[in-house]
Amino acid sequence: MIPAAFDYTAPSTVDEAIRALADAGEDAKIIAGGQSLLPVLRMRLAAPTSLIDLGKIAELRGVREDGEHLVIGAMTTHHEVQRDPLIAEHAALLARATDTVADPQVRHRGTLGGAVAHADPAGDLLAPVLALDGELVVAGADGRRTVAAAEFFQDLFTTAMRPEEILVEIRVPKHTGWRAHYEKFNRVAQAWSMIAVAVTVRTEGESIAEARVCLTNMGSTPLRCTAVEQALVGQRASAEQIRAAAEHAAEGTSPPVDGNADADYRRHLARVLTGRAVSAAVTA
Structure with missing residues (x-):
């Protein structure tokens, strides 16, 4: 058409x-x-x-350091995010998740800002931005303002941006030395996530000192799994402890029901995939 x-x-x-x-x-x-x-x-x-x-606005492309933050231009493509050394060093989770987005053709054209502003809860980059405590910088006639990711994603395809505003930057605190994994479940390669889990952890010896766990497509927005995080922090990174923490993954979720899966199956997947993602992250 x-x-x-x-x-x-x-x-x-x-x-x-x-x-x-x-x-x-x-x-x-x-x-x-x-x-x-x-x-x-x-x-x-x-x-x-x-x-x-927005394709001709050069200032909206690229990755730079700003003190303890990375600043990623909204028009930075997925392909550029995948290969940027600053992101690999300081925001590994974002690179891991971007690896799973669609196919090479889409990754060369699609942008991080476009995916975030679209706010599809099945999109693979919302949960990593939330897990990394990202901030979204939007610009309008009254100037620029910064919105925390936890407040930016408000509902299905709905963000805190006003109609007259444009997303210009994604700011991410540096997670240098943190380990990361993105575990995605879909029916066919390159498809949207039925459910996915974004995990980044900081370890001290054999214990988990800090953890961030977020879910993709388990509600109308990406969801932070604070119960899982609390169950992990201070614990030895053993299979038993990780499995016990992952049992909390579906708490507070409202998964969609569609032709791929019902709500109960998605809750089951959330627990299983969270365990896998945390296990993969601590050994990355």
Whole structure:
């Protein structure tokens, strides 16, 4: 199917993009890599009057250090995230999860900011951003503001961004020396997660000193498994302790029911995959 007609704008700066968004009105859409938006346009599930392409804004690309944080431009592609040495050193979980996103073609076009702003709870990058205590920097006519990931993801395809705002940066505290794993379960290769678990841990000797565990596609937003984290911290990283902690993984979840699985099966998967993910992380 052919998309409905729309005006197209490709600004070269963030300020130009914000002005274009304000001028276009409420029926405008922002396009980043286009891997989620273009199929929606082709099926006419959305019919914006104006499309504002962020692809020519150089300041929205790249990874840099800012003290104890990494700053990742919203238009940084998945392929760039996979191969960036700063991310590999200071935010390994994000690199591990990005490895599982779709296929090489999509990873060369899709962007971290586009995936985060789309806020699909089955998307693989929301849970890692949440687990890493990420912050999202958004820009609008009134300037820039920073929103914690825990507050940014509000509901299915819904974020804390206002209609006139654009996501410009993802800030992640450095997790240097932390071990990480992303355990994804899907029916076919390169598909969306039926469920996935993002884990990053800091160990001291044979014990787990700190842990972050988050779930993908177990609710309308990514979910932090604080009960699992509390059960892990201070414990020896043994198979028995990890298995016991993983039993808390489904607490407080509201998994979707669809043609892939019912809620009870997803809760079972959450417990099993959490155990696998933590075990893999501590031995990474």
